[in-house]
Amino acid sequence: MATMIQAESVSTSLLKGRAFVDVKEIPNASRPALLIVHNDGEEDIVSVFADVLGQSWTSAASMDEVRAGINSSIYGLPHSLVGTQVDGWDRSRLVISAHCVDGEHRHDEALTERCDYEYLYTKTPFFRRDVARFLGFILGQLNPHRDLSKKPRTTLISTTFPDVHAALPNLDILSVGADAIELRVDLLKEPLPDGGFSKVPSLKYVGEQLMILRQRTELPIIYTTRCTNENGRFPMDDPELFYKYLRCAMQWGCEYIDVELWLPENIRRKLAERKGNSKIISAFHDFSGTFKWTAPEAQQLYERGAVYGDVVKMYVMIQSMQENYELEYFRSTIQTKYPYPPFSGLNMGPTGQLSRTLNKIFTPITHPLLPLIAAPGQLSAAEINIALHSMGQMPKLDIYGIGTYRSASQAMFFEKCFNELSLPHQFMFAERAPKASMENIMRRPNFGGAFVNPPLAASAAYLPALSNAARTIGQVDTVLVRSENGQPTFIGENATWKGIRATLSRDFVPSAYSGRAALLLANAEADAAASIFALKSLGIGPIYTIGFKTQGSLAAEVEPVRSVEDVKRLEQPFVIISALPAEKSLLVVPLLKHYRVDGRKGNSNGNSNGQGAAKGKPPGKVFVDLASGPRKADPLTVATSAGWTAYGIADVSAWTTVETIRLLVGQNVCYDFVRLASGRGLY
Numbered sequence: 037m038a039t040m041i042q043a044e045s046v047s048t049s050l051l052k053g054r055a056f057v058d059v060k061e062i063p064n065a066s067r068p069a070l071l072i073v074h075n076d077g078e079e080d081i082v083s084v085f086a087d088v089l090g091q092s093w094t095s096a097a098s099m100d101e102v103r104a105g106i107n108s109s110i111y112g113l114p115h116s117l118v119g120t121q122v123d124g125w126d127r128s129r130l131v132i133s134a135h136c137v138d139g140e141h142r143h144d145e146a147l148t149e150r151c152d153y154e155y156l157y158t159k160t161p162f163f164r165r166d167v168a169r170f171l172g173f174i175l176g177q178l179n180p181h182r183d184l185s186k187k188p189r190t191t192l193i194s195t196t197f198p199d200v201h202a203a204l205p206n207l208d209i210l211s212v213g214a215d216a217i218e219l220r221v222d223l224l225k226e227p228l229p230d231g232g233f234s235k236v237p238s239l240k241y242v243g244e245q246l247m248i249l250r251q252r253t254e255l256p257i258i259y260t261t262r263c264t265n266e267n268g269r270f271p272m273d274d275p276e277l278f279y280k281y282l283r284c285a286m287q288w289g290c291e292y293i294d295v296e297l298w299l300p301e302n303i304r305r306k307l308a309e310r311k312g313n314s315k316i317i318s319a320f321h322d323f324s325g326t327f328k329w330t331a332p333e334a335q336q337l338y339e340r341g342a343v344y345g346d347v348v349k350m351y352v353m354i355q356s357m358q359e360n361y362e363l364e365y366f367r368s369t370i371q372t373k374y375p376y377p378p379f380s381g382l383n384m385g386p387t388g389q390l391s392r393t394l395n396k397i398f399t400p401i402t403h404p405l406l407p408l409i410a411a412p413g414q415l416s417a418a419e420i421n422i423a424l425h426s427m428g429q430m431p432k433l434d435i436y437g438i439g440t441y442r443s444a445s446q447a448m449f450f451e452k453c454f455n456e457l458s459l460p461h462q463f464m465f466a467e468r469a470p471k472a473s474m475e476n477i478m479r480r481p482n483f484g485g486a487f488v489n490p491p492l493a494a495s496a497a498y499l500p501a502l503s504n505a506a507r508t509i510g511q512v513d514t515v516l517v518r519s520e521n522g523q524p525t526f527i528g529e530n531a532t533w534k535g536i537r538a539t540l541s542r543d544f545v546p547s548a549y550s551g552r553a554a555l556l557l558a559n560a561e562a563d564a565a566a567s568i569f570a571l572k573s574l575g576i577g578p579i580y581t582i583g584f585k586t587q588g589s590l591a592a593e594v595e596p597v598r599s600v601e602d603v604k605r606l607e608q609p610f611v612i613i614s615a616l617p618a619e620k621s622l623l624v625v626p627l628l629k630h631y632r633v634d635g636r637k638g639n640s641n642g643n644s645n646g647q648g649a650a651k652g653k654p655p656g657k658v659f660v661d662l663a664s665g666p667r668k669a670d671p672l673t674v675a676t677s678a679g680w681t682a683y684g685i686a687d688v689s690a691w692t693t694v695e696t697i698r699l700l701v702g703q704n705v706c707y708d709f710v711r712l713a714s715g716r717g718l719y
């Protein structure tokens with residue numbers, strides 16, 4: 037059975053001396069069992085699902101056939117053949133209704149209700165990565181909430197557009213610094229044929245709006261139906277309306293659902309019972325101006341919210357500064373008494389702005405490009421950072437880029453992010469030259485961390501602590517400064533493996549890799565170590581290497597290929613990564629051709645045209661080329677025409693930059709923004 041490195045389960049600051057590698061058996065390497073009910077004539081979507089899952093698929097004509105089928109195959113059943121069969125379904129598979137919103141297909145709400153999930157998609161254009169995100173989330177293979185829980189501060193951008201299309205051109209900029217994006221469903225305005233707008237947007241309209249938003253952002257989505265009493269537009273006369281809309285959000289795979297605390301208990305309970313992997317934000321707003329944080333009711337409200345909430349949010353309108361202090365006292369009391377669920381507490385109105393800077397859990401932010409602020413007193417991410425700095429909560433730091441000339445362009449990108457977010461920090465670039473210069477830089481008074489390219493050896497004496505990843509890979513590409521008992525301490529991290537892993541999981545869910553073979557080409561182990569770590573974190577099976585041998589902690593299940601004969605007898609690799617330098621990168625071409633994926637046209641940079649595996653054919657495979665710099669020809673082109681899903685260094689570097697910025701300054705900057713703002717010249 038394959039082994040998987042549990043990179044995230046281990047504390048990030050392990051002392052160097054403790055040399056253990058946490059390699060764990062995958063608890064469940066089996067492939068998910070799914071039934072996809074699709075529109076008639078839209079069988080292609082089943083092939084895409086199967087491809088994203090790395091599984092084969094079969095077209096069925098009845099539920100009985102599906103029931104008798106093999107678990108590891110994905111089954112597709114046309115809508116017209118389902119009839120009432122889904123009613124008596126034995127739940128041996130998750131049932132997903134895949135509905136194409138283009139053209140003439142009727143949306144069958146009654147069917148959606150009986151399925152576990154619903155996937156809405158359009159073919160103009162089609163986004164394969166959205167399928168990967170949807171499946172990864174509903175199957176519990178991606179866990180954005182767990183990732184966000186580790187961040188010291190989180191924010192959400194509340195979008196207030198009547199139609200999400202208006203947000204799209206600026207979405208990448210709007211969401212710089214946001215950890216999640218809120219869809220204010222109650223503010224959506226569905227146009228009616230008579231030129232007016234419906235009081236409540238239809239589920240069809242809402243579903244399509246959500247689909248469009250999710251296609252264009254990688255941020256987790258918070259789905260909110262704010263009621264009229266709490267500064268929203270959803271009517272309160274029928275609580276079942278909320279149930280209906282919120283339940284659909286869960287079926288659509290929204291990461292967070294905002295559930296207002298005034299809703300009857302049975303509705304909140306039913307939602308909690310059926311939430312799957314979605315998280316509930318219990319929401320309470322008081323605009324009366326009479327709420328008191330000091331009253332016993334405040335704690336009772338938190339406790340009620342905590343029954344079904346994964347986050348409890350309490351936002352109240354205030355008039356006096358004193359109420360900010362009372363909220364902070366309440367916050368510290370609650371956090372001491374109840375470490376879980378996290379508390380998001382704010383005071384609304386201009387006087388409450390102080391609390392918007394002090395709250396650390398899902399602070400709502402706005403952006404000058406939004407049509408209106410979602411609530412009185414809302415601040416932008418930049419305004420919050422300025423305020424934190426002026427209150428001494430965000431000291432000015434010198435963040436370094438240390439390395440060769442080429443990474444200087446990355447420096448410009450960092451500066452751009454600092455400006456966009458009004459961070460007080462300064463970016464400095466330093467050539468890595470004379471011995472010990474690294475130590476000198478680290479000793480400078482305002483040193484706030486660095487990215488280092490090419491990476492440092494993890495054994496460097498001046499790095500007292502290492503993350504599990506950095507130690508196992510043997511390389512440090514990011515130096516973090518954390519305070520321990522008031523003293524700065526340095527931690528060596530590795531962000532590159534995360535960039536590789538994020539690239540690999542863009543168009544395929546993690547389980548697509550589990551137990552499968554990989555082929556890795558490099559001149560030396562050091563060039564391939566981050567890739568090996570990333571592959572092992574996905575539970576990949578045997579890793580075959582060409583051009584180098586592995587030793588030490590990464591060597592388990594890694595086998596060198598010695599001859600052409602070896603290549604012939606190898607298990608077909610699901611992924612090939614080339615860490616060869618640019619001048620040698622064409623050496624991979626014969627392998628890409630040899631292991632070509634018949635009957636499938638691959639995609640470049642993950643922009644799939646929606647074509648998946650042909651029926652009965654093996655699913656697609658992944659090629660990553662880590663070479664940068666000029667070369668005679670591009671293996672990505674060959675890979676794509678041989679049916680591989682291919683990524684280049686620009687993808688990996690952009691994901692690595694996302695991770696580096698998170699590590700160094702705690703801010704979330706989306707991949708698309710990195711690609712957009714870095715221009716062509718960065719990588």
Ligand SMILES: O=C1C[C@@](O)(C(=O)O)C[C@@H](O)[C@@H]1O
Nearest residue numbers: 194260351384400410411414
């Ligand atoms: O609950 C909240 C918080 C909010 O009301 C604010 O005060 O910023 C803004 C809303 O969009 C969001 O749903």
